[in-house]
Structure formats: C-alpha cells, structure tokens
C-alpha cells in the first residue's frame with residue numbers, strides 16, 4: 001500500500017478548516033472566558049489548516065511559503081491553542097515563554113533551511129517548541145487523572161499524550177535506525193503515522209475542546225443556579241442540598257450539626273426609610289458581619305428576603321447558641337452610615353441542632369424557624385434555642 005503524504009497533509013488541512021468553522025459557529029452558545037477561548041481556538045485551528053495546506057503543497061508553491069511561513073503559522077497556531085486552553089482553565093498563560101521559544105525556534109528553522117541546511121536539525125528545533133507547547137497544554141489537564149476527573153480533559157489529555165509520543169518517536173527514529181531523517185512528504189512509516197495522526201488530530205482536539213467548553217458552561221450555570229444574586233452566598237436550593245450532605249456526614253461521623261436561622265429586625269422600616277437600594281446595601285453589610293463571626297466549615301445561605309441560615313457542622317446546641325450570640329453581637333455593633341444617617345441593625349436568631357442520624361431537612365428547618373419565631377415574639381435582638389421553646393424538642397433522632 002502506498003500512501004501519498006501530500007494528500008494526507010491536505011486532508012489534515014481540510015479537517016482542520018472544517019473544525020475551525022464548527023468551533024467558530026459554536027461561539028454564539030458561550031459567554032465570557034469560554035467564548036473568548038473558543039474564538040482563539042477556532043482561529044488557531046484555521047491557522048493550523050493554512051499550515052498543513054502549505055506543507056502539503058511543497059513543490060507546488062515556493063519553498064519560502066511551504067517551509068518558513070508554514071512553520072511560523074503552525075507555531076502561532078500552537079501558541080494560540082496554549083493560550084486558549086490555559087485561559088479557559090484559569091492557568092497562568094505563559095505567553096511570553098511561548099513567544100520567546102517560538103521566535104527562537106522559528107529563527108533556527110530558517111537557519112537550518114537556508115544557512116546550515118539540515119532537515120534533521122530543523123525538525124528537532126520545531127519539535128522542541130512543539131514539545132514545550134504540548135507540556136503547557138498537558139499540565140493543567142493532569143488533574144483529570146483523579147477518579148472523579150473531567151471526561152473532556154481526559155479526551156484532550158489522551159490526544160496530546162499521543163502527539164507527544166509521536167513527536168518523540170519521529171525525533172528518536174533517525175538516531176535509533178541510523179537512517180537520516182527525511183522530509184515530511186517522504187513516505188516512511190513514521191512520516192505516515194505522523195501525517196495520519198495530524199490529519200485526525202483536529203477532530204479529536206476539537207471534540208475535547210467542545211466538551212470542555214460544555215463542562216465549563218454547565219459548571220457556571222450550576223453555580224449561578226445555586227448562588228443568591230444580591231449577596232453572593234448560597235441560595236435556598238444550594239442550602240437545602242448542603243444540609244442533606246451535612247446530615248449524611250453527621251450520620252456517618254456521629255457528630256452533631258448546628259443550625260441557625262436568623263432574620264433582620266424591622267427590616268421593612270429600613271426599606272421605607274432608605275429605599276429598596278438602601279435595604280440591599282444593609283443586607284450586603286449584614287452578610288459581611290455574619291461571615292466575620294463564622295469559622296472554617298460553617299456555611300451560610302439566604303433562604304428569604306432578609307432571612308438567612310447558618311450551618312455549623314460538629315457544633316451541638318450549646319456551641320451553636322454561642323455562635324448565634326457572636327453573630328447577634330457582631331451585627332448589633334455594626335454602625336452603618338447612609339447619607340449621613342447612622343443606622344443600627346439587629347437580628348433575631350433561632351438555634352437548633354440535628355442529632356447524628358437525623359435526616360429530615362424540612363423538620364430541621366421548621367425547628368429552627370420555630371425558635372426564630374420565639375425570638376421575634378420575645379422582643380427581637382436575641383438568640384433562642386429549640387430547647388427554650390415549649391413543645392419544640394432540641395433535636396430529633
């Protein structure tokens with residue numbers, strides 16, 4: 001079977017171009033960093049198509065086009081891909097390092113093309129830059145090897161690992177076989193494998209990238225659906241999920257879970273006096289105050305207009321009451337200044353505890369709510385535990 005290398009290179013170009021169009025047309029479905037990254041990756045894919053096109057046309061176009069220009073375009077395409085992926089994953093871009101290596105590598109390629117003519121040296125120079133790019137692409141994907149790692153990252157990691165293996169083999173082969181390295185379009189087995197992989201790589205990497213953009217968007221949506229837009233803390237949905245998880249953990253560890261429900265006193269008067277915008281600022285300040293009193297592991301969520309819940313894993317009724325008292329004092333001490341007016345604020349707090357083994361989220365919140373109601377009823381600006389409320393047990397197992 002004879003394989004025409006130029007045809008493979010042109011197939012790779014066509015495939016890369018098609019994937020560039022697919023990626024570009026998908027950009028409309030994404031926003032923010034994902035969109036910027038996807039555009040960059042689509043551009044990189046288009047440049048890769050151009051590079052493979054020029055490489056495949058060797059002999060039909062001028063050498064300066066099919067060697068230095070094609071290599072420059074390929075190196076820029078790799079650099080853009082590195083930037084696109086690392087930007088998406090929040091890794092440092094390393095753009096300067098990539099730029100310096102790419103320019104140095106390209107100058108060496110030009111030198112070994114027209115100065116000291118050596119295909120093998122040219123190949124090694126291009127490979128060194130590509131290996132650096134591959135390492136920078138692979139590094140932020142390694143966490144996908146964990147048991148619960150991302151499937152999209154694994155697809156990309158596998159594709160890039162194969163690329164590393166093939167680049168290494170292509171460079172090692174002339175040394176091991178004592179045959180000089182030959183131009184890419186010469187049909188040797190390693191060239192055929194290299195070209196076949198390069199023709200397929202755009203498809204695999206694009207699938208990996210698209211899966212990754214999807215995962216990123218889903219994670220963002222998940223976070224949005226669970227975050228209170230005003231204060232940035234957990235919303236009711238997230239809080240209910242967290243209580244369920246913490247109750248399970250309390251069941252297996254045998255430790256209690258403290259629960260506080262708190263509500264701003266006379267908040268309507270704040271709105272009436274300072275308007276809804278002023279009320280919103282008070283809520284933001286309140287959350288900041290509450291968070292100051294929390295310890296590592298405590299969780300806060302907003303469950304109503306001016307009603308918040310704090311979960312304190314490992315704390316029994318007595319310690320949770322102490323936490324409630326700290327929050328109450330912290331809020332009472334805060335002096336907010338609005339348009340020259342000093343505004344004092346207080347909260348009423350209901351405290352309960354989930355005994356190990358308890359798993360009824362609704363009953364737990366109802367108990368905290370009953371204690372909060374009792375605190376309001378008793379005059380506000382106080383902490384009441386379920387133990388203090390007649391008819392409400394401190395905890396139910």
Ligand SMILES: Nc1nc2c(ncn2[C@@H]2O[C@H](COP(=O)(O)OP(=O)(O)OP(=O)(O)O)[C@@H](O)[C@H]2O)c(=O)[nH]1
Nearest residue numbers: 263264265266267268269271276277279280305306
């Ligand atoms: N600014 C602002 N106000 C809100 C928000 N959500 C609910 N509110 C207001 O919170 C106020 C709650 O009033 P009430 O339930 O009567 O309670 P209160 O005035 O705090 O009185 P007590 O709870 O009995 O001490 C209402 O005026 C709501 O309009 C919000 O997101 N922002």
